[in-house]
Amino acid sequence: MIRVFLVxxxxxxxxxxxxxxxxxPRLHVVGEAAxxxxxxxxxxxxxxxxxxxxxNMPLLDGLATTHALHKQYPQxxxxxxxMMTQEHTINELLLAGAHGYVLKNADKTEIITGIQAVAxxxxxxxxxxxxxxxxxxxxxxAEGSSTTTKDHSRPTSREREILxxxxxxxxxxxxxxxxxxSKRTVESHRQSLLEKTGALNTPALVKYxxxxxxxxx
Numbered sequence: 015m016i017r018v019f020l021v022x023x024x025x026x027x028x029x030x031x032x033x034x035x036x037x038x039p040r041l042h043v044v045g046e047a048a049x050x051x052x053x054x055x056x057x058x059x060x061x062x063x064x065x066x067x068x069x070n071m072p073l074l075d076g077l078a079t080t081h082a083l084h085k086q087y088p089q090x091x092x093x094x095x096x097m098m099t100q101e102h103t104i105n106e107l108l109l110a111g112a113h114g115y116v117l118k119n120a121d122k123t124e125i126i127t128g129i130q131a132v133a134x135x136x137x138x139x140x141x142x143x144x145x146x147x148x149x150x151x152x153x154x155x156a157e158g159s160s161t162t163t164k165d166h167s168r169p170t171s172r173e174r175e176i177l178x179x180x181x182x183x184x185x186x187x188x189x190x191x192x193x194x195x196s197k198r199t200v201e202s203h204r205q206s207l208l209e210k211t212g213a214l215n216t217p218a219l220v221k222y223x224x225x226x227x228x229x230x231x
């Protein structure tokens with residue numbers, strides 16, 4: 015049996031939560047409070063496993079209460095129930111000692127799952143928040159891959175050699191003669207450089223190469 019304490023400044027919200035939780039045989043609502051101050055006043059005499067708490071409340075809000083609970087009752091598990099979706103807010107609560115975060119628009123199954131998860135010692139984020147975090151991680155990973163790709167787009171030693179000669183104004187044939195290779199080979203390397211840098215023409219290519227420090231001074 016998981017003993018749950020409800021904390022929300024709206025009585026109608028607490029009534030709805032109580033109805034949902036009492037229908038679950040493994041959960042037992044042991045108390046209710048309208049704010050963190052009332053919760054802290056009752057906790058010494060009400061054995062509790064999980065506090066299901068709103069974030070925005072008068073007198074003592076969810077963040078301040080989380081700090082107090084983490085300090086005074088380190089064994090207590092805290093699950094925040096809120097409509098706030100800002101990542102920095104959620105991160106601040108988790109750093110303060112909260113063990114999970116559920117949006118108020120989550121279905122009852124997810125709320126119950128969240129309570130059971132934190133009660134068992136796990137961390138919990140509702141699916142909407144979890145997916146949002148995952149999308150941001152994937153975006154960061156994609157950005158990192160893009161950076162890696164750009165690193166791989168640096169010119170080869172042969173391309174640098176040709177690029178240096180291009181910057182002096184030599185034609186493809188003149189470069190081929192100087193490097194004892196074919197004009198077609200020079201053209202191939204030159205095209206590769208244009209594709210790697212995204213330059214549209216030779217002046218743009220040389221300008222980009224100078225900015226990147228690829229040309230010898």
